[in-house]
Amino acid sequence: MSSSSPRLTARYFIETPNDLAKAAATLAGEQSSGTFVEVPGETAELKQRFAARVESIKPLDTSPTPAIPTGRPTPPNAVYRRAEVAVSWSLENFGHNLPTLVSTVQGNLYELAQFSGLKLIDLDFPAEFSARFRGPQFGIPGCRRLTNVPAGRPLIGTIIKPSIGMSPDTTAELVRTLVEAGIDFIKDDELMANPPHSPFDARVDAIMRVINAHADRTGKKVMYAFNVSDEIDAMQRHYEKIVRSGGTCAMISLNSVGLSASKKICDLGQLAIHGHRNGWGMLNRHPLLGIEYPAYQKLWRLAGVDQLHVNGIANKFWESDDSVVRSIQSCLAAEPLNKPLLPVVSSGQWGGQAPETWRRTQTTDLLYMAGGGIMAHPNGPAAGVHALREWWEAAVSGLTYDQCLAQRPNLALSAQKFAK
Structure with a gap:
């Protein structure tokens, strides 16, 4: 040079x-x-x-x-x-x-x-x-293909709760309920990795028995993001265990393991990588200190992450809706590499935020995750999944929040439960 x-x-x-x-x-x-x-x-x-x-x-x-x-x-x-x-x-x-x-x-x-x-x-x-970096191996089209979710609606996902304490078998029973409810995506909590009460290999075995059986029966394989965050050698072992077991996704706590360790796992190239940004507030919350999301997501995009958290509209944290919208837009921008990331919308989400999320972003290229917004639905998790899909269908058709409730009576139960 x-x-x-x-x-x-x-x-x-x-x-x-x-x-x-x-x-x-x-x-x-x-x-x-x-x-x-x-x-x-x-x-x-x-x-x-x-x-x-x-x-x-x-x-x-x-x-x-x-x-x-x-x-x-x-x-x-x-x-x-x-x-x-x-x-x-x-x-x-x-x-x-x-x-x-x-x-x-x-x-x-x-x-x-x-x-x-x-x-x-x-x-x-x-x-x-x-050009020297491969970037996301799967990205938005690959994640849709792996979950069999067509364009036109978000991937609907949830998080295993309680965050810690459940055994592999208890977790697998919850997963059974969720996959039968029609969920597209489930993930470990960032606090759950390889603890004594739920060893990684045993958890993968128990969960993938449920997911693989459901896929054999229905043709739909739910994407489960197993949290592989650990020392690098252990992360590789965990990754290989997921591949052998028929899984499709690994989750990394990006700020905890760092750029080099994350890229090492991304470069293996067989699983979609769910990037969790826990610790983000430490990097961004002060208006005149740290890093803004457009720069942050570009670094992880080059490293090869496929999905990246962006918070959500009317979230439970400090971040403004304007900031969340900018984060979504930056994930969906073409450059670098002309490989957009799949924005992961989460944090106190339920179906009632769909109309505003759609109005502000005009995209369904999202992984829209709700924990309590699915599990705590008055009629159970299956009703929670169906309500989320219906909220999004109504939102994309152009209905406001009030119009959704007026024209879609089935949505009243979730509004009664979750609206603030």
């Missing part, structure tokens, strides 16, 4: 009491060839070839107080300037190495005293970089 090497661009939302141009230059220097003084070997040619470049600075508003502490005394009458900054790096800096890329675009930036706020907003990968 040379100084004309393709470049990766990262966009940041920053806040600083310093001059914006100087702060942006510090950001670029810290994450490429620079240090706080000139050092031997740091030639002009080296800087030209490897230094990060500040591509643009868009000033925004100001604040009289810092968003987060800088670790330095606050100057008298300080003004904290905010801006959107774009910085680029030559691919020559990190090659096709995802962990080193993350170290480059995030790394020490959050430590710099020049910033009282810094958040990675998005990443723009040149085609030369993205």
Whole structure:
């Protein structure tokens, strides 16, 4: 590669009491060839070839107080300037190495005293970089094929609850109830992996006996996402156990096991990968610290994840509906690799959120998951699954929430139970 090497661009939302141009230059220097003084070997040619470049600075508003502490005394009458900054790096800096890329675009930036706020907003990968990654092996079309769910409606899924405590046989009986109710997808909770009360292999055996028997009888194989999160060698053993048992999906707690471990499992290529983002609030909840979802999902897309959590409309957590919609849209965007991810909608969901979810997103390319919204239906889990499908059918036909209730009397029971 040379100084004309393709470049990766990262966009940041920053806040600083310093001059914006100087702060942006510090950001670029810290994450490429620079240090706080000139050092031997740091030639002009080296800087030209490897230094990060500040591509643009868009000033925004100001604040009289810092968003987060800088670790330095606050100057008298300080003004904290905010801006959107774009910085680029030559691919020559990190090659096709995802962990080193993350170290480059995030790394020490959050430590710099020049910033009282810094958040990675998005990443723009040149085609030369993205093309070196396979990305999702199954994605949306593959997950529909594996579950036999046609286009035009979401995959309907649920989560095994209680999260922990149930034996493999007790879990399998709950799975039996769900598959007979017509569910498309079931997953382990992120707290359930390989505990003494439900060893992984025994749980897979018990559950897959139920799922395989149902598939033999009906032709529909429910997708079960077994949580393989563990040390890397154990994750591979768990993965291979699912494959031998006829399963179709493995779940990974992405933030717990990391980018390299997740990619190692994704690269095996035989199972759809359900990416759980537990720990997301730690990375995103502060408005001026961490990473935004568009950048986050691109990293996991390159790693090979097929399904990725996005929260849900009117959810039980802190995240706004606008943020959830942006997350869904970013999963469904073509790039990188022209391989969209399947957004996993969850968190306090039931059928009543379908009309607003459809109105805001205009897509059924979703894995729509409800735990209590299925299991706690007054007429049982089968009625819960059927109600979710009917809510979505009504929503896609253009009915509002109130119109759904007026024109679909069967939906009144779920509204009485779950509406706040």
